[in-house]
Amino acid sequence: MKLEVGYIPIRDIQFGPTSKVDGNVLYVNQDELSRLLLQDEAIESVALDIARPGESVRITPVKDVIEPRVKVHGGGGIFPGWCAKVDTVGSGRTNVLKGAAVVTAGKIVGFQEGIIDMSGEGARYTPFSTLNNLVLVVEPKQGLAQHAYEKTLRLAGLKAAEYLGKLAADIEAEEVHTYETLSLLEGVRAYPDLPRVGYVLMLQSQGLLHDTYVYGVDAKQIIPTLISPTELMDGAIISGNCVSACDKNTTYHHLNNPVVQDLFAEHGKTLNFVGVIITNENVFLADKMRSSDRTAELCGYLSLDGAIISQEGFGNPDTDLIMNCRKIEAKGIKTVIITDEYAGQDGASQSLADADEAADAVVTGGNANEVIHLPAMERIIGSIDAVDHIAGGWSGSLNEDGTITAELQVITGATNELGFNTLSAR
Amino acid sequence: MKQIKVVHYLNQFFAQIGGEEKADIPPESKSGPVGPGMAFKGAFGDAAEIVATVACGDSYFNENPDVALAAILDMIASFEPDIVVCGPAFNAGRYGVACGAVATGVREKLNIPAITGMYVENPGVDLYKQSVHIVSTKDNAAGMRDAVALMVPLALKLARGEEIGTSAEEGYIPMGIRKNFFDKKRGSRRAVDMLLKKMAGEPYETEFPMPDFDRVVPNPAVKDISKAKIALVTSGGIVPKGNPDRIESSSASKYGKYDLEGIRDLDAQTYETAHGGYDPVYANEDADRVLPVDILREFEKEGKIGSLSRYFYSTVGNGTAVASAKKYARAIGEELVADGVDAVILTST
Amino acid sequence: MVKEIERAGIPVVHMCTVVPISMTVGANRIVPTVAIPYPLGNPASTPDEEKELRRKLLDKTLDALSTEVEDQTVFE
Numbered sequence: 001m002k003l004e005v006g007y008i009p010i011r012d013i014q015f016g017p018t019s020k021v022d023g024n025v026l027y028v029n030q031d032e033l034s035r036l037l038l039q040d041e042a043i044e045s046v047a048l049d050i051a052r053p054g055e056s057v058r059i060t061p062v063k064d065v066i067e068p069r070v071k072v073h074g075g076g077g078i079f080p081g082w083c084a085k086v087d088t089v090g091s092g093r094t095n096v097l098k099g100a101a102v103v104t105a106g107k108i109v110g111f112q113e114g115i116i117d118m119s120g121e122g123a124r125y126t127p128f129s130t131l132n133n134l135v136l137v138v139e140p141k142q143g144l145a146q147h148a149y150e151k152t153l154r155l156a157g158l159k160a161a162e163y164l165g166k167l168a169a170d171i172e173a174e175e176v177h178t179y180e181t182l183s184l185l186e187g188v189r190a191y192p193d194l195p196r197v198g199y200v201l202m203l204q205s206q207g208l209l210h211d212t213y214v215y216g217v218d219a220k221q222i223i224p225t226l227i228s229p230t231e232l233m234d235g236a237i238i239s240g241n242c243v244s245a246c247d248k249n250t251t252y253h254h255l256n257n258p259v260v261q262d263l264f265a266e267h268g269k270t271l272n273f274v275g276v277i278i279t280n281e282n283v284f285l286a287d288k289m290r291s292s293d294r295t296a297e298l299c300g301y302l303s304l305d306g307a308i309i310s311q312e313g314f315g316n317p318d319t320d321l322i323m324n325c326r327k328i329e330a331k332g333i334k335t336v337i338i339t340d341e342y343a344g345q346d347g348a349s350q351s352l353a354d355a356d357e358a359a360d361a362v363v364t365g366g367n368a369n370e371v372i373h374l375p376a377m378e379r380i381i382g383s384i385d386a387v388d389h390i391a392g393g394w395s396g397s398l399n400e401d402g403t404i405t406a407e408l409q410v411i412t413g414a415t416n417e418l419g420f421n422t423l424s425a426r
Numbered sequence: 427m428k429q430i431k432v433v434h435y436l437n438q439f440f441a442q443i444g445g446e447e448k449a450d451i452p453p454e455s456k457s458g459p460v461g462p463g464m465a466f467k468g469a470f471g472d473a474a475e476i477v478a479t480v481a482c483g484d485s486y487f488n489e490n491p492d493v494a495l496a497a498i499l500d501m502i503a504s505f506e507p508d509i510v511v512c513g514p515a516f517n518a519g520r521y522g523v524a525c526g527a528v529a530t531g532v533r534e535k536l537n538i539p540a541i542t543g544m545y546v547e548n549p550g551v552d553l554y555k556q557s558v559h560i561v562s563t564k565d566n567a568a569g570m571r572d573a574v575a576l577m578v579p580l581a582l583k584l585a586r587g588e589e590i591g592t593s594a595e596e597g598y599i600p601m602g603i604r605k606n607f608f609d610k611k612r613g614s615r616r617a618v619d620m621l622l623k624k625m626a627g628e629p630y631e632t633e634f635p636m637p638d639f640d641r642v643v644p645n646p647a648v649k650d651i652s653k654a655k656i657a658l659v660t661s662g663g664i665v666p667k668g669n670p671d672r673i674e675s676s677s678a679s680k681y682g683k684y685d686l687e688g689i690r691d692l693d694a695q696t697y698e699t700a701h702g703g704y705d706p707v708y709a710n711e712d713a714d715r716v717l718p719v720d721i722l723r724e725f726e727k728e729g730k731i732g733s734l735s736r737y738f739y740s741t742v743g744n745g746t747a748v749a750s751a752k753k754y755a756r757a758i759g760e761e762l763v764a765d766g767v768d769a770v771i772l773t774s775t
Numbered sequence: 776m777v778k779e780i781e782r783a784g785i786p787v788v789h790m791c792t793v794v795p796i797s798m799t800v801g802a803n804r805i806v807p808t809v810a811i812p813y814p815l816g817n818p819a820s821t822p823d824e825e826k827e828l829r830r831k832l833l834d835k836t837l838d839a840l841s842t843e844v845e846d847q848t849v850f851e
Contacts, residue, residue: 419613759783
């Protein structure tokens, strides 16, 4: 499967009479986009706002971040199972509005969403402070149940990103990257001497605000399976989770999976990137056993020499991570795991809920319990009153002067376990 | 720059007061450097001066930790030091625990920086590595020069309140305190690099060493202790007089298995200790003080226990590497199972 | 040592003076003793008193062996 990805750099977003890409500026017609989103009868109102890098802006409670993309040619459409039919994606040509994103905000549960600061200390920890963000604050019709509200907000974000992405269909890209995955046999013939490396992508699948979807299917219902890395770049996997926002993968993360990118960078040089195995993190022990067994079997079937395993979340998924690691290592396949830590505010507690000596190569995204101090911002997009209840905040986290003292876990994407950031701990 | 004032903490042995027979002395202080303090004095040069040395017997400290620590902290405070250097203790377990406790007390109660040094397997490391900088040393005093070379620059930095580098840069044992930092490469790239090295069999450094979760689930209790066959094992080095197996007094390379058939009481004529890490006088006078054969024979007669197993096992815990102790214990465990032993009493000194 | 014997499937009591070390090394049943050079004795008392002390400690040890524990337990 071969995909060309064309990058169109976006350096600013502005509201204007016509939605279009002009140079490096993305113009958005507010009314047109709002009308499109209000077609969903569950939505009472939509407010659009823009947050640019360096501005004194705090966005919260953040649910998802989505990059605008469009399928120029090749099968299917972006976000299959949601905005397009379920046809297989990952081939042909896709254009990307690089540097722009749609951010969805809304108080679904009230303590489970994240914070994005566009400047100050918090901005150092979230990758989204470097993007030009179009923020959707979506208010549901009264009485809408939490699950329905979550789905409504999720779809609104995807639709808005699709709407913006389509503006890039006919724009010439500044940079084009080509990614290709060979079939099993072709790969063996092409790179007979290179170590065979796979990527085990663990997907959070534990319920409301903890779910992930694959071609429209709830990931908790999947049996671990193979997927082409280029399928991720076309939105085959989307996020429905943001609890303890620091280590949850937004849809933006799935579209720009850094492990996939860095394995492709070495593909054909030092290793043969064979493919991606997706698995879940369910709440039942039997599911954990089955999924880790199937994952290890697939790794063995692919005759891998090595595998990178990325986790999503913490706590009981630590057990999924360790089970995957142990069972894959038991097949003689070398593993590196990517996780993050909950070592307490003082950094002295046990970082993981589970451990095994097989996990002797660990990359960490940092200690999510470390306390940070966020300055007051001139402008709040969304609503600030949930901060005291957010995961990682505590009563009194929000000070009267607008500053926030909280754990790093309140920041969207801060300790990402795909290895998206440079943050680490020692 | 003003000269830094140092107080040095030592045990009775390094303070040149005496060996195990003096291990029960209470804390005392002298002005100026003593013993290893001379090596520190040389390395500090003009930057710092050892104004006093505080010494305490290892047994005294470990048997009266609260009283001993309070007295030691009072002495140290009276000299108003800028930094306190403890040990190094190498692989001496009780000395390591004392050094760790004193250094921690100095930091937490006196708010004065402190540093110590130990071999990585010293029990003092696990107890105190989170609270104080412990420089990694060799397992015996032959490593004094290397230890001083690492401890002196770190002590000066701590005294001056300068920023301390990572454990790898400064030579101290990782404190287990996790601290976030921004690395040069993103996590995914670090993972790919680590995997390439691991697959090639090249050395790599994990960013999070797995903790030692090695705990054994407790075995069920003995159902009827009056029918149980009980075996004695000791790390206190009790052996038949003359130490027939020549078990080393420290870093034991073996264990002994000895017959108790017909023996009702251990006495000074027939048993002694081979352990070099504690005062042997009391065990040599009456080895029942470490290996209670006499009372277990009484229990056997009274029917409190089924029987005392025919053999006892003995090794010396002093400075013995964890890996070795594990190996002996595994072998001993197998024999005990084969002998049908129901329960074990393990005594340590 | 104590862990390896426990691993062999035999319940074991660790009689020792420096209890924190015993906790660190992972003993499950711990009986604190008198002093490092004489864990089960006291040279300062009479031989009869010393035997009585030892008997009491060993009674405690038998109790420890007869008691179900789920986690590391110190029998004071």
